Amino acid sequence: MRNDYHNPDPEKLVAMFERMLVIRETEEYLGAQFRAGELPAGVHLYIGQEASGVGICAHLGDEDWITSTHRGHGHFLAKGGDPYAMIAEIHAKSDGICGGFGGTMHVADVARGILGANGIVGGGLGIATGAAFAAKLEGNGKVAVCFFGDGAANQGTFMEAMNLASLWKLPLLLVCEHNGWSEFTRSEVATSGRIIDRASPFNIPGFEADGNDVADVWRVSGRALESVRSGEGPALLVTYTYRTRGHVEAEVNFLSQPYRSEEEVASWVAKDPIERGAALLAQGGIAEEEISAIRARVKASIAEMAKRARSAADPDPARVRSMMFSAAEA
Amino acid sequence: MAKRRMIQAINDAMFEEMERDPRIVLFGEDVEISMFGDTKGLRERFGPDRVRDTPICEALLTGMAVGMAAAGWRPVLHMMFANFMYTGFDAIANQMAKLRLMTGGQMKLPITIMAGFGGGRSTAAQHSDCPYPLFMNLGGVHVAVPSNAGDAKGLFKSAVRSDDPVIFLEPGGRGGEMGEVPDGDHLVPFGRASVRRSGSDVTIVAISAMVKLAEQAAKQLAQDGIEAEILDPRTLVPLDEDGILASLSRTGRLVVVDEARDRCSAASQIAAVAADRGFAMLKGPVRRVTVPDVCMPYAPVLERSVYPNAERIADVVRELLNCRDYQ
Numbered sequence: 035m036r037n038d039y040h041n042p043d044p045e046k047l048v049a050m051f052e053r054m055l056v057i058r059e060t061e062e063y064l065g066a067q068f069r070a071g072e073l074p075a076g077v078h079l080y081i082g083q084e085a086s087g088v089g090i091c092a093h094l095g096d097e098d099w100i101t102s103t104h105r106g107h108g109h110f111l112a113k114g115g116d117p118y119a120m121i122a123e124i125h126a127k128s129d130g131i132c133g134g135f136g137g138t139m140h141v142a143d144v145a146r147g148i149l150g151a152n153g154i155v156g157g158g159l160g161i162a163t164g165a166a167f168a169a170k171l172e173g174n175g176k177v178a179v180c181f182f183g184d185g186a187a188n189q190g191t192f193m194e195a196m197n198l199a200s201l202w203k204l205p206l207l208l209v210c211e212h213n214g215w216s217e218f219t220r221s222e223v224a225t226s227g228r229i230i231d232r233a234s235p236f237n238i239p240g241f242e243a244d245g246n247d248v249a250d251v252w253r254v255s256g257r258a259l260e261s262v263r264s265g266e267g268p269a270l271l272v273t274y275t276y277r278t279r280g281h282v283e284a285e286v287n288f289l290s291q292p293y294r295s296e297e298e299v300a301s302w303v304a305k306d307p308i309e310r311g312a313a314l315l316a317q318g319g320i321a322e323e324e325i326s327a328i329r330a331r332v333k334a335s336i337a338e339m340a341k342r343a344r345s346a347a348d349p350d351p352a353r354v355r356s357m358m359f360s361a362a363e364a
Numbered sequence: 365m366a367k368r369r370m371i372q373a374i375n376d377a378m379f380e381e382m383e384r385d386p387r388i389v390l391f392g393e394d395v396e397i398s399m400f401g402d403t404k405g406l407r408e409r410f411g412p413d414r415v416r417d418t419p420i421c422e423a424l425l426t427g428m429a430v431g432m433a434a435a436g437w438r439p440v441l442h443m444m445f446a447n448f449m450y451t452g453f454d455a456i457a458n459q460m461a462k463l464r465l466m467t468g469g470q471m472k473l474p475i476t477i478m479a480g481f482g483g484g485r486s487t488a489a490q491h492s493d494c495p496y497p498l499f500m501n502l503g504g505v506h507v508a509v510p511s512n513a514g515d516a517k518g519l520f521k522s523a524v525r526s527d528d529p530v531i532f533l534e535p536g537g538r539g540g541e542m543g544e545v546p547d548g549d550h551l552v553p554f555g556r557a558s559v560r561r562s563g564s565d566v567t568i569v570a571i572s573a574m575v576k577l578a579e580q581a582a583k584q585l586a587q588d589g590i591e592a593e594i595l596d597p598r599t600l601v602p603l604d605e606d607g608i609l610a611s612l613s614r615t616g617r618l619v620v621v622d623e624a625r626d627r628c629s630a631a632s633q634i635a636a637v638a639a640d641r642g643f644a645m646l647k648g649p650v651r652r653v654t655v656p657d658v659c660m661p662y663a664p665v666l667e668r669s670v671y672p673n674a675e676r677i678a679d680v681v682r683e684l685l686n687c688r689d690y691q
Contacts, residue, residue: 099431136466145470160423160426194424358503
């Protein structure tokens with residue numbers, strides 16, 4: 035029986051709304067901390083793109099694999115990563131999910147199937163294809179989901195991954211989060227044709243979703259993942275979205291001129307996935323008070339975790355040399 | 365003990381290890397037909413899930429090895445010629461070598477990448493490199509460089525059992541060389557050099573295919589009454605620094621023979637170790653016999669002009685012995 039992915043039920047919608055809020059609150063906090071000089075490095079915020087990661091990860095369990103990008107906080111949290119451990123990591127504390135060794139661009143939780151944010155654009159393509167091969171060998175219905183941006187879609191490994199995954203019928207969902215920018219280069223300058231059209235030459239089904247509408251992402255990715263889990267091979271999903279906060283929070287410090295108009299940003303802020311999510315909840319009969327209560331609860335919870343993370347211990351430099359090889363730490 | 369060709373010894377190791385551990389999966393370009401012979405027969409024995417040919421897409425394959433290992437498997441990736449590892453270098457350098465540290469130790473990456481390396485066969489510049497100095501500098505990968513059949517088997521078995529990435533480089537064109545392979549489950553530990561010949565006048569550290577040339581040079585030198593001690597490091601990461609220094613303490617002189625280009629070669633590193641930790645033992649300068657900083661030319665006469673040989677090694681040893689002692 036095929037699932038009907040017409041609409042997420044209210045309970046699912048509430049859970050996804052809350053997860054988007056967790057990402058938003060965490061990243062608003064991190065952005066403010068960076069601007070206050072409290073973080074050792076700039077952060078690449080997912081603000082504006084939350085619906086994409088959340089709508090897709092709502093279909094995944096801990097046993098499924100994801101790979102992420104340099105803009106990876108959202109995927110980490112959408113897949114169920116612990117916000118405290120992520121905030122502590124970005125604050126460079128020993129309580130961090132990677133013990134302070136990875137930082138903002140490398141948050142990973144292998145036990146939850148999060149194979150890591152990645153500082154190399156397109157770096158997840160090979161890793162996710164390998165995890166999908168592993169899942170295929172295990173034959174127990176696991177999938178691998180590779181998140182990447184429209185910038186990474188111009189890496190040769192994107193073509194290589196589609197070719198091999200299609201030939202081997204790997205359970206791989208390739209998710210291109212199309213935010214229109216390759217760092218500071220506009221998509222039209224970097225990308226010929228439409229990325230979604232790159233799927234069919236490899237006999238891969240292509241799916242497209244409004245990346246700022248969590249319900250649409252949930253519906254479309256549900257269908258795409260059903261195809262992937264059925265053993266028919268990989269699928270490509272393109273979610274159209276926008277990063278409202280720029281490439282990296284540090285950019286105001288080094289850019290001599292703006293690279294996009296205020297109108298462009300404003301047009302996407304008007305399509306904010308969280309406010310659209312709240313509207314969906316209201317349409318679904320969720321009371322305004324309940325929505326406000328969720329917002330207040332998430333805000334308080336992230337604030338408490340952030341406070342705890344700031345006062346956590348620094349990592350111990352004595353561990354650095356033992357981290358390269360497993361034998362050294364044994 | 366059994367007499368085996370080096371390539372057969374590696375093939376034996378693969379059969380034994382894949383039999384022992386069902387999580388080992390071999391993939392790469394033409395592993396089914398096996399151009400070198402090291403993966404021959406594995407497809408027939410272990411089937412298409414565990415042994416499979418891939419498209420030619422090295423940049424993806426190295427990344428896939430990372431993903432498979434992170435997902436709990438033990439991939440062996442055959443990259444045919446070591447030069448092709450450059451095409452797949454990104455995931456080796458940026459993912460494989462770094463993810464253990466970057467994830468705070470969460471990610472275990474039991475990966476073996478194997479390839480044939482080195483020159484001497486007119487394969488020209490793009491099929492004859494010795495890329496191990498690059499791998500040595502990455503930090504997070506082990507590097508194994510066997511010189512003979514027995515070590516090749518033992519090092520390969522250790523490589524696939526390691527929980528960390530290992531670059532396993534077979535000396536190209538030497539696969540047919542016969543050697544003694546110990547019976548049973550023969551494992552060679554990483555980071556332990558082997559003394560191939562004892563001598564008191566000079567230590568020659570020779571890497572992989574260079575061991576044979578060093579042995580030829582030692583025979584010539586012995587006719588002049590010069591006794592060379594030959595050390596085969598067997599792995600470059602980890603490097604048996606103590607073993608090299610122990611030999612140096614017996615001889616006081618060090619020559620390093622390395623098929624890599626001279627600049628920043630493995631020989632450079634070994635020379636630096638001797639200078640740092642063995643300075644007081646040195647009776648003369650550390651000398652390196654390497655390939656000059658050129659790409660390998662095609663014509664046999666040109667290749668011979670830059671490739672190390674026994675005469676060059678012997679000449680360098682004689683020069684070193686003529687050098688007035690420092691102490």
